[in-house]
Structure formats: C-alpha cells, structure tokens
Amino acid sequence: xxxxxxxxxxxxxxxxxxxxxxxxxxxxxxxxxxxxxxxxxxxxxxxxxxxxxxxxxxxxxxxxxxxxxxxxxxxxxxxxxxxxxxxxxxxxxxxxxxxxxxxxxxxxxxxxxxxxxxxxxxxxxxxxxxxxxxxxxxxxxxxxxxxxxxxxxxxxxxxxxxxxxxxxxxxxxxxxxxxxxxxxxxxxxxxxxxxxxxxxxxxxxxxxxxxxxxxxxxxxxxxxxxxxxxxxxxxxxxxxxxxxxxxxxxxxxxxxxxxxxxxxxxxxxxxxxxxxxxxxxxxxxxxxxxxxxxxxxxxxxxxxxxxxxxxxxxxxxxxxxxxxxxxxxxxxxxxxxxxxxxxxxxxxxxxxxxxxxxxxxxxxxxxxxxxxxxxxxxxxxxxxxxxxxxxxxxxxxxxxxxxxxxxxxxxxxxxxxxxxxxxxxxxxxxxxxxxxxxxxxxxxxxxxxxxxxxxxxxxxxxxxxxxxxxxxxxxxxxxxxxxxxxxxxxxxxxxxxxxxxxxxxxxxxxxxxxxxxxxxxxxxxxxxxxxxxxxxxxxxxxxxxxxxxxxxxxxxxxxxxxxxxxxxxxxxxxxxxxxxxxxxxxxxxxxxxxxxxxxxxxxxxxxxxxxxx
Numbered sequence: 001x002x003x004x005x006x007x008x009x010x011x012x013x014x015x016x017x018x019x020x021x022x023x024x025x026x027x028x029x030x031x032x033x034x035x036x037x038x039x040x041x042x043x044x045x046x047x048x049x050x051x052x053x054x055x056x057x058x059x060x061x062x063x064x065x066x067x068x069x070x071x072x073x074x075x076x077x078x079x080x081x082x083x084x085x086x087x088x089x090x091x092x093x094x095x096x097x098x099x100x101x102x103x104x105x106x107x108x109x110x111x112x113x114x115x116x117x118x119x120x121x122x123x124x125x126x127x128x129x130x131x132x133x134x135x136x137x138x139x140x141x142x143x144x145x146x147x148x149x150x151x152x153x154x155x156x157x158x159x160x161x162x163x164x165x166x167x168x169x170x171x172x173x174x175x176x177x178x179x180x181x182x183x184x185x186x187x188x189x190x191x192x193x194x195x196x197x198x199x200x201x202x203x204x205x206x207x208x209x210x211x212x213x214x215x216x217x218x219x220x221x222x223x224x225x226x227x228x229x230x231x232x233x234x235x236x237x238x239x240x241x242x243x244x245x246x247x248x249x250x251x252x253x254x255x256x257x258x259x260x261x262x263x264x265x266x267x268x269x270x271x272x273x274x275x276x277x278x279x280x281x282x283x284x285x286x287x288x289x290x291x292x293x294x295x296x297x298x299x300x301x302x303x304x305x306x307x308x309x310x311x312x313x314x315x316x317x318x319x320x321x322x323x324x325x326x327x328x329x330x331x332x333x334x335x336x337x338x339x340x341x342x343x344x345x346x347x348x349x350x351x352x353x354x355x356x357x358x359x360x361x362x363x364x365x366x367x368x369x370x371x372x373x374x375x376x377x378x379x380x381x382x383x384x385x386x387x388x389x390x391x392x393x394x395x396x397x398x399x400x401x402x403x404x405x406x407x408x409x410x411x412x413x414x415x416x417x418x419x420x421x422x423x424x425x426x427x428x429x430x431x432x433x434x435x436x437x438x439x440x441x442x443x444x445x446x447x448x449x450x451x452x453x454x455x456x457x458x459x460x461x462x463x464x465x466x467x468x469x470x471x472x473x474x475x476x477x478x479x480x481x482x483x484x485x486x487x488x489x490x491x492x493x494x495x496x497x498x499x500x501x502x503x504x505x506x507x508x509x510x511x512x513x514x515x516x517x518x519x520x521x522x523x524x525x526x527x528x529x530x531x532x533x534x535x536x537x538x539x540x541x542x543x544x545x546x547x548x549x550x551x552x553x554x555x556x557x558x559x560x561x562x563x564x565x566x567x568x569x570x571x572x573x574x575x576x577x578x579x580x581x582x583x584x585x586x587x588x589x590x591x592x593x594x595x596x597x598x599x600x601x602x603x604x605x606x607x608x609x610x611x612x613x
Contacts, residue, residue, distance in 0.1 A: 509537025
C-alpha cells in the first residue's frame, strides 16, 4: 500500500507539473498570437503614415518637375537665352534680359511651389538666371554656382549624355553657391537637385540647363513619422537623402543591406540592429526611384503586450508559489495531523482487539481518501461494539433489577418475623391469628414475583396490612390515611415501592411518637402520576437530608435499612421508567417528612382494567 501511495503522489505531482507547463504554453501561445496581431495592426497604421508621406513626396517631386518644365517651354525665356549668344554678356540690354528671365522664374515658382527653393538657369554662354531665397548678392552667388557646377562630375556626365532631366541627390553647397562633397559645418545645406536641358522649341537648339534645388530641411514640414519611428529618404544608390532620427541610425551599409529586402514597391520586414529588433516599413517614390524607409523598435510596438505578458508571468509565478505555500500549509496543518491521527487510530485497542487487525494485513493509510476509509471502518466496528454493549447493558440492568427485588423481599420478611416473635412473647399469643392473616397477605405479595408491576391499589393494601401488623407492637399508635382517586388506583407501580418508605417513616420518624399519622395521596399531572407519603414524625435536619440524597445518587451505598429502602426504590424507578422518574424527599425538623414518587401515567392501564372486568 505504501508503494501504491508513493505512485499516486508522484502521479499527482506529475499532473500538477503538466498542468503548470500547459498553462505556460497556452499563455505563451496566446500572447504570441496577440503580439503578432498587434504587430499586424501597428503595421497597418504605419502603412497609412507611409502612404501619406509617399503622396506628399510625389506631390513635391511633381511640382519640381512642373516648375522645371515651365521654364523650358516658355518662348520668352527661350528667346532671351538665344539672345545671349549675340549680345554682350554685361551690356545693359543683357542685364535687363536676365532680370526679365528671373522675373518669369519667380512667377512660375509662386504658381507651382509654396516652399523655399533655389531656381537657377545656366545659359550656354555662362550667364546665370537665378531666383534664390535669402541670398543678398545673387550675382555673386550665380558666379560661384556657375563656376563650381561645371566642375562636378555629374554635371559633365549629364551634358555629355542624352538624358533630358536628372535628379542629383544629395547635393550640398553653401550659401555662396560653392559645391561640396558632403555636408560640413552648419553653413552648408543639403538639397534635392533636379536638372533639365533647355532647348529651343522650334529647332531644338541647346540653350542651357535649369536647376531646381529643394532644401532637404523642408521635408521635416512634409514628412510625418509614426510615433517613436525613425525615417529616412534613400536614393537609388543607397544614400540617405534625408533622415529624421536623433542619431545617425541609417548608415550606408545598413541601407544597402535593407535595399536587398526591398524587392517590392511597398512592404515591411523585421531587422535586428545591435541587438534591437526593428519593424522596417518601406515605400517606393515613383519617378526619382527613391525609397522612404521607416524603422520602429519592436519593443515600442509591443510595449503594451510585453508589459501585460510580464505582469501575467509574474502573477502566474506568484500564484504557483502561493499554491505551493497553501499545499505546504495544508500538509502541515491538515495532512500531517491526519496522518498522525490515522497512525494513532491504527493502534486503537478495544476489548483486546486492534481495529486494524480485524481485516488481514491492513497498514496505516495516508491522505484524506485513505483516512476516510480507515475511520469509516473504525466507526463501523465501534457501532458494532456499541450495539453489543447496549444489549449487554440491558441484560445487566435486568439482572440488577432482580437482585434489588431479591434484596427487598428477604429484608421485609426478616423484620415481619421479628415483629411476630416479640408480639407473641408480650401478648401471650392471643393476637397471633390476626397477625398471621395480615402476614399471609404480605407473604402472598412478596413471594409472587411473576409480575414486576402491580396496580397502586394492591400496594396500598400491602401497606395497610403491614401497618396493622406493626400496630400490634406499637399499641395502635400509627394511623394511616389513604387519599387516592379511583381513576388512579389501577395505575401500575413497582411492586414493594410503598411499604419500605412507610416502614422507614415508622421506624425512624415516629419511633417514640404516641400519635403517628401517615398520609398516602395520589395526583395526576399530564402524563405523570405523583404518589406522596407524608408523616408527622420528627423530620430530618439539613445534614441528614444531604446524606440520604447523596446515598440515593451514589454508586456505592451504605448497607443499612434506610439506604436499602430509599436508594433501591429510587434506582429501580430510574431503571424501569427513565431519568425523569424516581424519588424526591422534603423534610424539616419537627415538621415530619414528605416523599414524592413520580410514576408514568399510561392510558393502557385503564384499558387493562376494563379487560380484567
């Protein structure tokens, strides 16, 4: 059984572990699914931001192209550019021509664009037609720009090629129109530069090149990144045109690596950079072949779910620890005491028999289920023993009742014979006949032991016979008075219950009285009948009363006449009728003694009387 118990305990532990692991796995699955759903939802929101930014960039690039194309198709501008070949470059007429072209460029810029930009036309003769915001000396800026742009490889390549237009990004020059390789100090500014060839509309003669420079810093007013995201605009070579991030996150190597994954016009993927996982969105800008890239840390996207997961994980661990503590407490305060109780019960010995030895090879059980079985087995056995004990007690009570009856009868006969003996010696045997008649009545009642109970009337007759006999010795000093209603005379009472009490009253209460009286009354109270025996003897003091009452309730009784009479009758009544019945004594020195006998009043007594008739 111990081995089976160990297997069961291991099975319970295994089930608990499996349940705990299952909860963890289900929780992980639920949170992973929630995390993925949240990422998908966030990706959709970020895509909306990217679409809006894409539309803004497309609008800007289209406006730049339209602005550049307007100057190329304007006949007046083309006419002024043609004149620069034949007139003096620094003549007054030529200056007026340059101002006219710049005025036209300003008009077009105001129509197509609301942002700050540089609008420059470089003629074939070297003349510069410029509309540059924030430039005090446009001539000085134009000269530097004309001289420096001709040194740029991309410009020479453009002039040598057949392309009509081209995007140059990123393009860096300072406020004086001097080009630089990369952004330097704060005076340098990065531009998105769009260049276009200008040709004569009629003969397609090359007249010059238009430059539309859009400052990159203006993109901060156009592009709106997702909260917590880093954004970059990348050209077709993998160079960052614009970055909206606190640190230089978008390095050239990183951009080139990500461009390999940007195989479609729009999408998103995951990228880990220096141990940090990012959600990368990208969208292509049609025309310039740029790409707008947005990077959001996954920790920020899944912050709510990860926080909830951490909270639930901690809560789960706390619940498990709490459950373990509860189990430990249950073991310490329930299971362990229960095991000790079962071990103690297993050693219980009743009547020389150990309870758990009744069935073959039974060992102490552990656990509530086993305890229930073993204690149930013990209770069943105790109930069996209780039934046997009750039966045995009934037998013992019957034997005790018979012994008490046998004790009363010899005692009475012994006293009666003594009375007859002394009476005969004193009176000369003249009254022996009357005494023998009364004695015969007494002997007939005392020897007839077939019935345990007799009607109250028969007990009264026996008392009267005894008093008649006793009066021969006492010279008629005792008078007995009977006050019993007819309906109570046939109520059954215990045989010999009244005579010993009357005898005690005569011998101990009126031994020296010259005029003794004894009253016997009977009254009914609901389902009980009270028989009262009262005398006018000397009575008893409180100390004697306590002694008699103690003898009545004591287990070991004194072996004298008073004890035999009162105590035995009291016990007989309690054994026969129950604890609510018996004797009650009232006494006071000089006022006599009154004894109450409480019997049950039973309706069947009246029925039996009718049957006897």
